[in-house]
Amino acid sequence: MDTATVGKLKAFAxxxxxxxxxxxxxxxxxxxIAQVGCDLAxxxxxxxxxxxxxxxVEGNPRDSASRAALGTVYQKLGRLPEAVTEYSAALERDPANPVALVNRGELYLQQGNRQGFTDIANAVEADPDGQTSAGRRAKALVRAIALAAVEKMKEAPAQA
Incomplete structure (x- = not known):
């Protein structure tokens, strides 16, 4: 085995x-490879x-984009705890990853976890112009949440 390979293996260890x-x-x-994964999904x-x-992810656990993509695939497969784990790992490396933010935010809201609001707001902040589909989805969720809140306020009896 050559010296360079030994050095790489030691660095890995x-x-x-x-x-x-x-x-x-x-x-x-x-x-x-990631593009093929996206095409398959x-x-x-x-x-x-x-x-x-x-x-x-196994080859490079530091890759925030691959972790967010894996989270999305897990979410589509109904493996929601694993999806949240991958989104959270992606956000540890890149706190402004709009895919991880909006998807984790949506999952948190479905679980009744208020952190979901923060994640979705951060997704809009990460992509304010909606250049990514995740950024556009985050904006749509914000609008839907705001409309639902307005409707709820209309339904509430007037307080004296």
Whole structure:
């Protein structure tokens, strides 16, 4: 085994390198694999997408985008606790990840957890112009929440 490989393995063992780095996976290669995962998920092939994103996360657990994408696939598969775990891990690395924020926010709101409001507000702040589908979804959720609150106020009896 050559010295460079030994050095990479030692760095991995110390937690200083990811397995993707040991293997020499480039950013472009990881991005291409992630695109295939997104295409599979878009076609409703969630189990296959799950396999790809789990592999990407295993190779590089620091990759916020892959963790958010894995969370989305888990959410589509109904694996909600795992989805929240992946969204939270993505946000540890990138607190402004709009996909992780809006999706975790929505899951939290479904659970009655008020942190969901904060996550969705942060998603709008992370993408104020709605350049991503996650940013647009966050804005739509804010509007829906505001409309529901207004309707609730209209229904409430007038307080004297």
């Amino acid at each position: 110390r937690g200083e390198a990811t397995w993707a780095e040991v293997e020499g996976m480039t950013f472009e290669e990881a991005k291409a 878009g076609a409703g092939r969630y189990e296959e997408a799950r396999i790809l994103f789990e592999g990407l």
